[in-house]
Amino acid sequence: GAGVSQTPSNKVTEKGKYVELRCDPISGHTALYWYRQSLGQGPEFLIYFQGTGAADDSGLPNDRFFAVRPEGSVSTLKIQRTERGDSAVYLCASSLSEFSADTQYFGPGTRLTVL
Amino acid sequence: AQKITQTQPGMFVQEKEAVTLDCTYDTSDPSYGLFWYKQPSSGEMIFLIYQGSYDQQNATEGRYSLNFQKARKSANLVISASQLGDSAMYFCAMRGHSSGNTPLVFGKGTRLSVIA
Numbered sequence: 001g002a003g004v005s006q007t008p009s010n011k012v013t014e015k016g017k018y019v020e021l022r023c024d025p026i027s028g029h030t031a032l033y034w035y036r037q038s039l040g041q042g043p044e045f046l047i048y049f050q051g052t053g054a055a056d057d058s059g060l061p062n063d064r065f066f067a068v069r070p071e072g073s074v075s076t077l078k079i080q081r082t083e084r085g086d087s088a089v090y091l092c093a094s095s096l097s098e099f100s101a102d103t104q105y106f107g108p109g110t111r112l113t114v115l
Numbered sequence: 116a117q118k119i120t121q122t123q124p125g126m127f128v129q130e131k132e133a134v135t136l137d138c139t140y141d142t143s144d145p146s147y148g149l150f151w152y153k154q155p156s157s158g159e160m161i162f163l164i165y166q167g168s169y170d171q172q173n174a175t176e177g178r179y180s181l182n183f184q185k186a187r188k189s190a191n192l193v194i195s196a197s198q199l200g201d202s203a204m205y206f207c208a209m210r211g212h213s214s215g216n217t218p219l220v221f222g223k224g225t226r227l228s229v230i231a
Contacts, residue, residue: 033219042119042208043219043221056217093160100211100212101167101210101212103150103162103165104150106152
């Protein structure tokens with residue numbers, strides 16, 4: 001079946017603008033995760049959804065970042081008043097359940113560049 | 116808190132040879148899982164192999180095997196018969212199992228280059 005998809009693949013924006021990044025998980029996967037990967041680093045956790053609710057948003061860096069998953073499938077990561085430091089690859093992953101041994105499958109990421 | 120350390124920023128291996136990528140970890144969680152992912156230049160993280168902390172045997176998956184030494188807190192990835200397509204970044208990651216669903220914690224990665 002289809003894997004995790006993310007759109008857009010690339011996003012260039014200006015400092016101060018608002019952006020939305022979309023993630024479409026594997027069909028039937030109830031858990032969805034957002035990570036951010038800066039150049040030369042491993043991915044860092046941002047937020048995790050089980051169903052429609054954010055079960056853990058402890059990784060969100062500040063209140064400019066927000067994510068939703070209104071119907072328990074597609075998720076949108078929203079960044080307000082973007083800053084140059086927000087430039088990174090934003091990765092989405094999904095897993096069959098919230099069972100912690102379940103493998104997380106990643107999408108190709110959205111490369112965000114803030115000028 | 117959990118921490119993953121990958122001490123090899125880059126590795127070279129001759130095609131058809133075996134290579135070991137190092138990973139050490141730190142956690143206070145008595146039950147946890149260890150994962151390895153491959154990230155080619157396309158950017159997608161590809162799951163390779165999983166080892167549970169209470170698994171009696173080292174995990175294997177095709178040409179990938181995990182050399183798990185619990186007392187030393189190491190979970191090294193062994194790739195046998197390297198292929199040119201194995202050239203990529205490799206990330207070790209872990210999750211605790213005892214405290215509900217915890218996020219994956221990643222190391223900084225090792226860049227593997229396979230030479231013909």
